[in-house]
Amino acid sequence: MIQLIKQNIVSRDLSYDITISSSIIEEKLNYYESSNLNPLYIVDENISKIYSKLLPYDKDRVYIFTANEKNKTFKELIKIEEFLSKNNALRGSTLIALGGGITGDITGFAASIFMRGIPFIQIPTTYLSMVDSSIGGKTGINFDDAKNIIGSFYQPKEVIIDINFLETLNDEEFLNGFAETIKVAAISDIDFFNLIYDNYQNIIDRDQELLLKIIEQSCVLKSNIVKEDTYETNKRMLLNFGHTLAHAIEIDSDNQITHGYAVALGMIYEMKYGVEKGYIKEEAYIKILDMLKRFNYQTEYKINNTDIFLSALLKDKKSTSKGITLVLTDENMVGKIVEKIDAELLLNIFND
Amino acid sequence: MIQLIKQNIVSRDLSYDITISSSIIEEKLNYYESSNLNPLYIVDENISKIYSKLLPYDKDRVYIFTANEKNKTFKELIKIEEFLSKNNALRGSTLIALGGGITGDITGFAASIFMRGIPFIQIPTTYLSMVDSSIGGKTGINFDDAKNIIGSFYQPKEVIIDINFLETLNDEEFLNGFAETIKVAAISDIDFFNLIYDNYQNIIDRDQELLLKIIEQSCVLKSNIVKEDTYETNKRMLLNFGHTLAHAIEIDSDNQITHGYAVALGMIYEMKYGVEKGYIKEEAYIKILDMLKRFNYQTEYKINNTDIFLSALLKDKKSTSKGITLVLTDENMVGKIVEKIDAELLLNIFND
Numbered sequence: 001m002i003q004l005i006k007q008n009i010v011s012r013d014l015s016y017d018i019t020i021s022s023s024i025i026e027e028k029l030n031y032y033e034s035s036n037l038n039p040l041y042i043v044d045e046n047i048s049k050i051y052s053k054l055l056p057y058d059k060d061r062v063y064i065f066t067a068n069e070k071n072k073t074f075k076e077l078i079k080i081e082e083f084l085s086k087n088n089a090l091r092g093s094t095l096i097a098l099g100g101g102i103t104g105d106i107t108g109f110a111a112s113i114f115m116r117g118i119p120f121i122q123i124p125t126t127y128l129s130m131v132d133s134s135i136g137g138k139t140g141i142n143f144d145d146a147k148n149i150i151g152s153f154y155q156p157k158e159v160i161i162d163i164n165f166l167e168t169l170n171d172e173e174f175l176n177g178f179a180e181t182i183k184v185a186a187i188s189d190i191d192f193f194n195l196i197y198d199n200y201q202n203i204i205d206r207d208q209e210l211l212l213k214i215i216e217q218s219c220v221l222k223s224n225i226v227k228e229d230t231y232e233t234n235k236r237m238l239l240n241f242g243h244t245l246a247h248a249i250e251i252d253s254d255n256q257i258t259h260g261y262a263v264a265l266g267m268i269y270e271m272k273y274g275v276e277k278g279y280i281k282e283e284a285y286i287k288i289l290d291m292l293k294r295f296n297y298q299t300e301y302k303i304n305n306t307d308i309f310l311s312a313l314l315k316d317k318k319s320t321s322k323g324i325t326l327v328l329t330d331e332n333m334v335g336k337i338v339e340k341i342d343a344e345l346l347l348n349i350f351n352d
Numbered sequence: 353m354i355q356l357i358k359q360n361i362v363s364r365d366l367s368y369d370i371t372i373s374s375s376i377i378e379e380k381l382n383y384y385e386s387s388n389l390n391p392l393y394i395v396d397e398n399i400s401k402i403y404s405k406l407l408p409y410d411k412d413r414v415y416i417f418t419a420n421e422k423n424k425t426f427k428e429l430i431k432i433e434e435f436l437s438k439n440n441a442l443r444g445s446t447l448i449a450l451g452g453g454i455t456g457d458i459t460g461f462a463a464s465i466f467m468r469g470i471p472f473i474q475i476p477t478t479y480l481s482m483v484d485s486s487i488g489g490k491t492g493i494n495f496d497d498a499k500n501i502i503g504s505f506y507q508p509k510e511v512i513i514d515i516n517f518l519e520t521l522n523d524e525e526f527l528n529g530f531a532e533t534i535k536v537a538a539i540s541d542i543d544f545f546n547l548i549y550d551n552y553q554n555i556i557d558r559d560q561e562l563l564l565k566i567i568e569q570s571c572v573l574k575s576n577i578v579k580e581d582t583y584e585t586n587k588r589m590l591l592n593f594g595h596t597l598a599h600a601i602e603i604d605s606d607n608q609i610t611h612g613y614a615v616a617l618g619m620i621y622e623m624k625y626g627v628e629k630g631y632i633k634e635e636a637y638i639k640i641l642d643m644l645k646r647f648n649y650q651t652e653y654k655i656n657n658t659d660i661f662l663s664a665l666l667k668d669k670k671s672t673s674k675g676i677t678l679v680l681t682d683e684n685m686v687g688k689i690v691e692k693i694d695a696e697l698l699l700n701i702f703n704d
Contacts, residue, residue: 074430085496088666113465116492116503117583138468144437151468152504231469314440 014230018135018159018223020216022208025123025162029054037094037119040087042080042107044099047125050168051098061087067102069255072142074150080110084118094119094157100126101133101259105148108139112154122156125165127177128260131184131218134159136226136236146315147247153231161219163211174206175295176260179242181218182291183263187238187327187335188221193291200294238335241327242266245346248312252304264297272349274328279338284331303350310343366582370487370511370575372568374560377475377514381406389446389471392439394432394459396451399477402520403450413439419454421607424493426502432462436470446471446509452478453485453611457500460491464506474508477517479529480612483536483570486511488578488588498667499599505583513571515563526558527647528612531594533570534643535615539590539679539687540573545643552646590687593679594618597698600664604656616649624701626680631690636683655702662695 032039033056041055041062048055048064055062063083065076084095095118097107104122111120122134140151166174185193196203202210222239229236245266249257257265271285292299303309313324324341384391385408393407393414400407400416407414415435417428436447447470449459456474463472474486492503518526537545547566548555554562574591581588597618601609609617623637644651655661665676676693 074426078426081495081502085498085501085667109465113461113502113504115501116490116505140468143433146437149437149467150433150465152465153468315437 014137014155016156016158018161018219020161020163020212020219022163022212024160025051025164026054028123028160028162029056032094032096032121036092038089038092039094039096040084040089041096041098042083042103042110044103044125046168047099047165065099065103065106067099069102069142069147069250072102072106072140074141074143077106077110077141080106081114084110084114089114089118092118094121096121096123098123098125099129100124101129104129104134105138105140105151108137108154108156109141109151112139112152117154119157120154122159124159124161126169127166127174127215128180129177130161130163130165130215131177132180132222134161135219135222136239137230144315145251145312147250149315161215163208163215166206166211171204172258175297176258178203178295179260179263179267179292179297181214182295183241183267184218184221184225184239186267186288186291186329186333187241188225188333189217190333192217192221193287193333197291197294204295234337237325237337238327240325241329241335242270244313244324244326244341245269248309249301251312252309253301257298257301261298264292265299265301268292268299269301269346269349270326270328272352273326273341273346274338276345276349277342279336280328280330284329287331287333288329301350303347306347310347313343313346366489366507368508368510370513370571372513372515372564372571374515374564376512377403377516378406380475380512380514381408384446384448384473388444390441390444391446391448392436392441393448393450394435394455394462396455396477399451399517399520417451417455417458419451421454421494421499421602424454424458426493426495429458429462429493432458433466436462436466441466441470444470446473448473448475450475450477451481452476453481456481456486457490457492457503460489460506460508461493461503464491464504469506471509472506474511476511476513478521479518479526479567480532481529482513482515482517482567483529484532484574486513487571487574488591489582496667497603497664499602501667513567515560515567518558518563523556527649528610530555530647531612531615531619531644531649533566534647535593535619536570536573536577536591538619538640538643538681538685539593540577540685541569542685544569544573545639545685549643549646556647586689589677589689590679592677593681593687594622596665596676596678596693597621600661601653603664604661609650609653613650616644617651617653620644620651621653621698621701622678622680624704625678625693625698626690628697628701629694631688632680632682636681639683639685640681653702655699658699662699665695665698 042065044067045064095111097104111118124130124134137153137155139154140148143150242263246262249262249265267288271288274280275282275285326338326341327335329335394417395414396419397416447463449456463470476482476486489505489507491506492500495502594615598614601614601617619640623640626632627634627637678690678693679687681687
């Protein structure tokens with residue numbers, strides 16, 4: 001006798017608002033403090049110094065996090081869980097991440113597993129986290145030499161983007177994030193791609209009105225792609241343009257090349273591979289290369305250690321039974337996914 | 353200028369099958385091995401000894417887990433993640449838990465956070481895990497003296513219940529699990545409750561046909577409650593009948609009193625509190641007490657350390673801003689949730 005029971009699951013409402021503005025952070029934090037959200041804060045160390053006045057008086061409710069890839073570990077995660085436990089955080093408590101992508105990723109993950117999920121709010125303070133990591137619900141930590149290999153899909157309650165935080169970034173940090181805007185334009189919106197190309201000087205000069213517009217469009221484009229495929233079974237993979245190689249470059253360079261710069265390099269070498277294999281026209285490659293040169297991204301990379309590079313490539317979450325997967329884009333800025341990549345040829349591209 | 357973007361999230365299909373039968377495990381495991389599921393196994397140490405022939409020849413794909421509450425930790429979780437990483441587990445790999453509730457809980461959690469979620473299959477080998485922990489998608493580990501305080505809601509791909517595994521259990525282990533069947537009957541199905549009451553001797557003698565029927569009905573009842581409230585915002589809390597006190601009893605007894613026995617004690621003392629406060633009739637309390645006496649459960653408990661007990665009570669996930677929450681049931685076996693429990697009175701109940 002076999003009895004079969006069908007277990008249906010009703011899922012939660014996971015929609016949330018992304019607010020984009022300037023000079024709203026103080027008002028928002030005051031609101032949280034006066035609310036019944038029971039807020040607890042994970043704050044990037046640098047932000048905590050610059051914006052110390054914004055933080056609540058009660059320092060027990062603030063965890064200062066030294067945000068770097070080497071701290072995106074189980075060890076730090078456990079410390080955050082201890083912080084929550086010591087504060088007697090309950091299901092009604094809200095965890096607020098104030099910092100860049102690393103802070104947001106580990107905070108979101110910590111929130112997702114404490115009591116099987118407490119609410120959390122993303123307040124991204126870097127360009128990278130504003131347009132990319134704070135949207136889409138990917139959380140995570142690094143493990144066993146693989147980036148973000150441990151984590152969860154967990155949506156924030158809300159995302160607050162205040163572009164005033166961008167004042168804390170130097171040009172390199174700004175461009176590190178801007179690579180994701182170029183990426184999302186490159187896979188889905190030729191008009192936006194051209195607008196960026198034409199206005200590159202104003203962007204570098206950080207024209208406020210223009211930046212608000214660009215951040216908004218970046219968020220809308222990413223949001224639209226995520227909406228269609230939250231759990232990354234197909235279309236969302238387009239957002240990985242540049243990222244298959246980027247993760248390997250980050251590890252191979254011992255994180256000397258930061259994420260956005262690695263994505264820029266990744267886009268270039270992935271497109272080069274695409275041309276070599278006939279998947280795309282050279283024209284598409286040139287467009288991407290020209291754009292990145294305009295913003296003065298590094299456009300050449302030499303692999304330090306082939307074994308480390310290859311191992312990082314194979315450990316990537318984007319690897320499946322279909323082998324290594326790449327994203328390419330055509331001359332009309334329409335992205336596409338290519339499977340079963342020839343790893344040897346891909347590595348050789350770096351020696352051309 | 354404030355730009356507001358609404359991020360909608362489409363959730364995954366989370367439904368799955370629960371198969372209940374006897375003598376199907378060998379066939380199922382052979383099927384997994386010959387499939388393209390890329391199976392990896394987390395196996396309870398005792399089960400691995402008794403059923404060593406069932407396990408794949410390739411021992412690298414089997415992680416032997418010493419299942420006890422003291423091992424339900426971040427440390428063991430990290431070892432399992434290492435096991436997955438060393439096996440180059442990909443998103444297409446399937447993690448199979450073969451063991452009781454502790455094994456299932458930590459395996460499900462490990463699967464839920466590796467690459468933000470790989471498929472996993474529950475093969476419960478104890479009565480407790482067959483009727484309770486393997487259904488409903490709660491995963492977790494213990495942390496900072498709180499049971500299951502770290503974890504996720506993560507649904508298995510399927511649940512395979514083979515009642516032949518029950519042969520490995522002694523009477524105490526069997527009754528440890530059976531408390532959850534009594535509990536689910538007590539909060540939702542008076543006919544089932546009476547059937548158990550009337551047939552107690554056949555149950556203790558483990559009549560196979562009867563057990564299949566009882567396990568099925570236990571699963572159906574739990575499944576129906578979970579279906580309505582997967583993320584435990586209201587109705588699912590009914591399943592916590594006996595559990596508010598049980599978790600504290602387990603910790604206060606240093607895990608000498610196992611989960612099911614603690615739930616039995618929890619039901620008794622929670623009902624006693626309910627009578628004292630006038631929430632339920634004494635008749636309801638007597639019905640529960642009589643049932644548990646029939647099966648020879650321990651029906652009296654003395655608190656060892658009031659501070660530890662109280663702290664465990666307050667750290668419980670069921671505590672909210674509404675204070676400690678209890679579940680009670682009436683004489684018709686209809687459960688109800690009671691909030692804002694008087695902790696002092698609750699502790700005094702143990703001294704009556």
